[in-house]
Amino acid sequence: MATKIKTVFFCQSCGYESSKWMGQCPGCREWNTFVEEVAKPVSKASKSASASGVGLGMLAGGESSPKSLSEIEMNDEDRYDTHIGELNRVLGGGLVKGSLILVGGDPGIGKSTILLQVAGNISRDNKDVLYISGEESLKQIKLRANRIGSFSDSLKFMCETNLSTIEEIITRTKPQVVIIDSIQTMYNEAVSSAPGSVSQVRESTSVLLRIAKSLGISIFIVGHVTKEGQVAGPRVLEHMVDTVLYFEGDRHASYRILRGVKNRFGSTNEIGVFEMQEKGLVEVTNPSEFMLEGRPEDASGSIVTCSVEGTRPLLIEVQALVCRSNFGFPRRQANGTDYNRVNLLMAVLEKRIGLQMGEYDAYVNLAGGMKIAEPSLDLGICLALISSFRNRPIGSEVVAFGEVGLSGEVRSVNMGEARVSEARKLGFKTCIVPSALAGKLKKTFTDIEIVGVSSVADAMKLI
Incomplete structure (x- = not known):
């Protein structure tokens, strides 16, 4: 008698297993990710090997038995x-x-x-x-x-x-x-x-x-x-x-x-x-110096911001280009950062400071090919957009970082001291930071100018 072949369906995104095909995966909610594969029964030898303790429970000759924390011996890795x-x-x-x-x-x-x-x-x-x-x-x-x-x-x-x-x-x-x-x-x-x-x-x-x-x-x-x-x-x-x-x-x-x-x-x-x-x-x-090579000076729509990746502060140039659109529907494009975040920040600029960019194309780019979605880039993106729209360059020795809310407020970010220290190390003279951090940073750093801003409108006055 021929053995009946059993097939199962696996989700390619999360590994969810099902006996029949489904359009949407119940595990990860992705569509059209199920693929059919032949399921082979596990042999008795494999089962006996698992039962004998040959698995993750047997770590370097250990026993598969429960232990309290005091019984576990731990050395430095x-x-x-x-x-x-x-x-x-x-x-x-x-x-x-x-x-x-x-x-x-x-x-x-x-x-x-x-x-x-x-x-x-x-x-x-x-x-x-x-x-x-x-x-x-x-x-x-x-x-x-x-x-x-x-x-x-x-x-x-x-x-x-x-x-x-x-x-x-x-x-x-x-x-x-x-x-x-x-x-x-x-x-x-x-x-x-x-x-x-x-x-x-x-x-x-x-x-x-x-x-x-x-x-x-x-x-x-x-x-x-x-x-x-x-x-x-x-x-x-x-x-x-x-x-x-x-x-x-x-x-x-x-x-x-x-x-x-x-x-x-x-x-x-x-x-x-x-x-x-x-x-x-x-x-x-020194990635910060590497990312800032070839940065233009006295060019509108360009500013340096600071992101933190893990424990490392990283200086990145944010570039923005705002120009009048030739079509009825203006174009928006973001390279290296979240496209929807750029649209949100442009809406904040229109609503809170009256920057009418509805008839303008807007392009935002993180120089160096970095892909970062950290909220601390918000202030830098806003200042780059304002600089390009007004055609007024920002000083080449200025660094700005901070999260921007829907009300136009500039919120605090973590590791402010590390960000300012990285900017000072590369020779920057001014740091535009959230006002909540300015007081503490001014006491810590006396050889670099710390400018605190509480809203996007305050930051716009600086340029």
């Missing part, structure tokens, strides 16, 4: 130095032993390059590193490695996509660090669906997570991204790993931004700035 300062910052101080790290980004952005650099740096510290590629041959990897530099013999390479073979080799050789490039090319024989499918990606990551925790091996996995910029496969993949890193930036430009979206061993939203050169990715130690 062992971290490996990647010898890349920007990457260490994003990881929270280095690579934690036994962690599972997901690295995502657009094709050609530099994911494989930086991981090859990390593998070479760690292997030179007499650490065994295994680089497993499912996309490139060994000769292709060597061509890229020769361009980057020299490598130690502690770094081994392998081309393999069968997860059972990979698990056997990792268990036998026990390297300190493993790099999987990429997770979409791996396949588990216990799952009948094709490589790259929701089931394969989820089950493969589950196996790698068990290896990392049970053997104390740090594992990097590379993930492809969709058109929306998310890692392909279920969103549950991001919940399974310890750290999620995203590469941002234009693949045709020289800069790259590594952003930590999730980190169980450090602060989130930290960024590292790199520049793509002939010999690989080179870290940029």
Whole structure:
């Protein structure tokens, strides 16, 4: 008698499982995200392996039994130095032993390059590193490695996509660090669906997570991204790993931004700035100076603002261009910031200070290719729009930051001292800040002018 094939439906966004197809996912409320896959029953061997404690409960020989907090022994996390300062910052101080790290980004952005650099740096510290590629041959990897530099013999390479073979080799050789490039090319024989499918990606990551925790091996996995910029496969993949890193930036430009979206061993939203050169990715130690290179002086519609990414203050130039529209419907465009936020701020300017821009096109750009949605950019965007509309330049030594409300008020933001300190370090003379911060900042900084404003109207009077 033929065995009946059972199929299930998975949501590609959140991993929700259903026995039938649905137009809208009950879990994430996304439309048309369900895909059909063949469900293979779990064998008795797999069940017995799970029952015997071979899983996340068995961490480095521990027992699967409840413990109180006083019984749990905890030491400082062992971290490996990647010898890349920007990457260490994003990881929270280095690579934690036994962690599972997901690295995502657009094709050609530099994911494989930086991981090859990390593998070479760690292997030179007499650490065994295994680089497993499912996309490139060994000769292709060597061509890229020769361009980057020299490598130690502690770094081994392998081309393999069968997860059972990979698990056997990792268990036998026990390297300190493993790099999987990429997770979409791996396949588990216990799952009948094709490589790259929701089931394969989820089950493969589950196996790698068990290896990392049970053997104390740090594992990097590379993930492809969709058109929306998310890692392909279920969103549950991001919940399974310890750290999620995203590469941002234009693949045709020289800069790259590594952003930590999730980190169980450090602060989130930290960024590292790199520049793509002939010999690989080179870290940029002073991103503010890098982002302000080539900034025009005495040009209308340009002002410098300060954003905080994680624990790092970052100076960014905000550019605005306001010109009369040739059509009945004026055009609005935002590059690097939220489009709807720009429309909201323009409505505030029209209502609160009478700036009639209904017949004007407006373009807002964050120079340097940064993508930031922090509210502290509001004051800088408003002043850049006013400067372009009035055609009056703002001083080249002025920095402005603050959140703007619907009533036109300028609200306080966090880490004001760090923002002003960064501006002072780069030679700026004046800081326009919310009035709630001005009193404290004036006492702290005496060699830079602090100007407090309580509303957009007060800020407009300054220019």
